[in-house]
Amino acid sequence: MTSVGPPPEGVRILGIDPGTAATGYGVVLRSPTGSVTLIECGVVRTSASEPLPTRIREIYDAIVGLIARHRPAAVSVEDVFHGKNAQSALKLGHARGAILLAAAHHDLIIAEYAPRQIKKAVVGTGNATKDQVGFMVQQQLRLKEIPTPADAADGVAAALCHCLIGSFPR
Amino acid sequence: MTSVGPPPEGVRILGIDPGTAATGYGVVLRSPTGSVTLIECGVVRTSASEPLPTRIREIYDAIVGLIARHRPAAVSVEDVFHGKNAQSALKLGHARGAILLAAAHHDLIIAEYAPRQIKKAVVGTGNATKDQVGFMVQQQLRLKEIPTPADAADGVAAALCHCLIGSFPR
Numbered sequence: 001m002t003s004v005g006p007p008p009e010g011v012r013i014l015g016i017d018p019g020t021a022a023t024g025y026g027v028v029l030r031s032p033t034g035s036v037t038l039i040e041c042g043v044v045r046t047s048a049s050e051p052l053p054t055r056i057r058e059i060y061d062a063i064v065g066l067i068a069r070h071r072p073a074a075v076s077v078e079d080v081f082h083g084k085n086a087q088s089a090l091k092l093g094h095a096r097g098a099i100l101l102a103a104a105h106h107d108l109i110i111a112e113y114a115p116r117q118i119k120k121a122v123v124g125t126g127n128a129t130k131d132q133v134g135f136m137v138q139q140q141l142r143l144k145e146i147p148t149p150a151d152a153a154d155g156v157a158a159a160l161c162h163c164l165i166g167s168f169p170r
Numbered sequence: 171m172t173s174v175g176p177p178p179e180g181v182r183i184l185g186i187d188p189g190t191a192a193t194g195y196g197v198v199l200r201s202p203t204g205s206v207t208l209i210e211c212g213v214v215r216t217s218a219s220e221p222l223p224t225r226i227r228e229i230y231d232a233i234v235g236l237i238a239r240h241r242p243a244a245v246s247v248e249d250v251f252h253g254k255n256a257q258s259a260l261k262l263g264h265a266r267g268a269i270l271l272a273a274a275h276h277d278l279i280i281a282e283y284a285p286r287q288i289k290k291a292v293v294g295t296g297n298a299t300k301d302q303v304g305f306m307v308q309q310q311l312r313l314k315e316i317p318t319p320a321d322a323a324d325g326v327a328a329a330l331c332h333c334l335i336g337s338f339p340r
Contacts, residue, residue, distance in 0.1 A: 053270040053280050060271055086259040093263015098271055100223040100264065101230055110223050 008032070011073035011168070012039065014066055015159025017151055018078060018096040021046060023059055026147070026156030027070045030163045038141045039070065041152040052091075056098040063102035074109035075099075076162035078118065078154065111162050121161040133157050178202065181243035181338070182209065184236055185329025187321055188248060188266040191216060193229055196317070196326030197240045200333045208311045209240065211322040222261075226268040233272035244279035245269075246332035248288065248324065281332050288324075291331040303327050 010031040017024040026041035044062040046055035067075075077099060103110045116126035123136045134146040134153045140160060147153040180201040187194040196211035214232040216225035237245075247269060273280045286296035293306045304316035304323045310330060317323040 051280070052282075053274040056267050056271055057274040084256050086254050086256050089256040089259040090263040090266070093260040094267035094270065096260070097226050097264035097267030101226055101268055101271065104223040104227040110221070112222075 012070050013074050013076055013159045013162050013166075014063075014070060014072040015076045015155045015157065015162065016063070016078065016099055017154035017158055018059075018092060018099050019151065020052075020055060020059075020091045020095045021048060022149075022151045023062070023095060023099070024149070024151030024153070024155035025063075025066060026152065026159045027066065027072065028141070028156065028159045028163060030168070034163070036141060036160060036163045038143060038147075038156060041147050041156045043149060043151045043155075052094060056094050059095050060098040060102050063099050064105075067102065067106050067108070072108065074111055074162060074166065075103040076111045076113060076158045076166070077103075078158050079112040079114045111166050113158060113161050117165070118157050118161040121164045122157050130154075182240050183244050183246055183329045183332050183336075184233075184240060184242040185246045185325045185327065185332065186233070186248065186269055187324035187328055188229075188262065188269050189321065190222075190225060190229075190261045190265045191218060192319075192321045193232070193265060193269070194319075194321030194323070194325035195233075195236060196322065196329045197236065197242065198311070198326065198329045198333060200338070204333070206311060206330060206333045208313060208317075208326060211317050211326045213319060213321045213325075222264060226264050229265050230268040230272050233269050234275075237272065237276050237278070242278065244281055244332060244336065245273040246281045246283060246328045246336070247273075248328050249282040249284045281336050283328060283331050287335070288327050288331040291334045292327050300324075 010029050013028050015026045023044040027039040029037045029039055046058050119128040120126040123132045130150055137153055137156050138146045147156050180199050183198050185196045193214040197209040199207045199209055216228050289298040290296045293302050300320055307323055307326050308316045317326050
C-alpha cells in the first residue's frame with residue numbers, strides 16, 4: 001500500500017500579506033504534532049516607477065518561485081482591505097489576484113483570513129497592535145528577534161494563523 | 171534583409187472590459203490604412219458560487235486562450251473603477267490583475283484607457299451613454315447590430331479606442 005498521509009516531517013505553509021509595493025511572506029513547517037518552525041520570511045518589493053503589469057508579474061513570479069522552492073501544502077493569504085479608498089483597494093486587488101492565481105496554478109489549498117482572524121489566532125485578540133503580533137510571532141516560533149520588516153512578520157503571522165486554526169489531515 | 175514591419179493584413183487588438191462576474195472582450199483587425207474590422211467578441215462569465223481564486227484563474231485562462239488564438243499585437247484594457255466602494259474595487263482589481271498578468275506573460279503591449287478616454291475616442295464625448303457607445307461601435311465597424319451583451323460591446327470599444335488613438339509602427 002502507498003502512504004497517502006502528510007509527510008512525516010510535517011507540511012509547509014506559505015503565508016502572505018499582499019501589497020503592490022511590498023508583499024510580505026513567511027514559510028513555516030508544521031509538524032504532525034502541531035509545533036511550528038519558521039523556514040524563511042521576507043518581502044517582495046516592486047518599484048512604483050514600473051508599469052503595473054510589470055509589478056504584478058514580478059509578484060506572481062516571486063510567489064511561483066517560493067512555491068517551487070518550498071512546495072507548501074497550503075497558501076494562507078490575508079483577506080481584507082483595511083482602508084476605505086477605492087483606488088488603493090483596486091491596486092491591492094491586482095497584487096492579490098496575482099498571488100491567488102500563482103497558488104491556483106499550482107492547485108494548492110488557499111486559505112483566506114481577515115486581519116482580525118489572524119490577530120485573534122496569533123495574539124488572542126482581534127484588536128492586537130502590530131507590535132503585539134510581532135512579539136507573539138517571535139514567541140510562538142522561538143525566534144531571537146521579531147521578523148523585520150513588519151510586512152514579513154505579517155506574512156509569517158498569516159502562515160502561523162493557518163497552522164493554529166486551519167484544518168489539517170491527520 | 172528580414173521584414174520587421176507589421177504584417178501586411180494589419181494587426182489584431184484585443185480589447186477588454188474587466189469584471190469579476192463578466193469580462194467583456196473584443197478582437198479587431200486594424201489594417202495598415204487604419205480601417206478596423208471586428209473579428210470576435212464575447213463575455214467571459216464566472217459564477218459567484220465559485221471561490222475567488224477559481225474565478226480569477228478562469229478569467230486568466232480565457233484571456234490566455236484568446237491570445238493564443240488571435241495573436242494580438244496589443245491588449246487594450248479599460249482602466250478605472252467607476253464606483254466608490256472599496257470592496258467592489260478590491261474584487262475588480264483581482265480580475266484586472268489576472269488580465270494584465272496574462273498579457274504580461276505573453277510580452278504584449280498593454281494599453282490602459284480610462285472609460286472617459288474610450289468614450290471620447292469612440293463617440294467624441296467623454297460623457298457618452300452606453301447606448302451611444304454601442305451605436306458608434308456598430309457604425310464604425312459596419313455591423314448589422316450592436317454587439318451584445320453590453321460588456322462585449324465595451325470590450326470592442328476598448329479595442330477600437332486603441333486603434334483610433336493608440337500608436338502603431340508604420
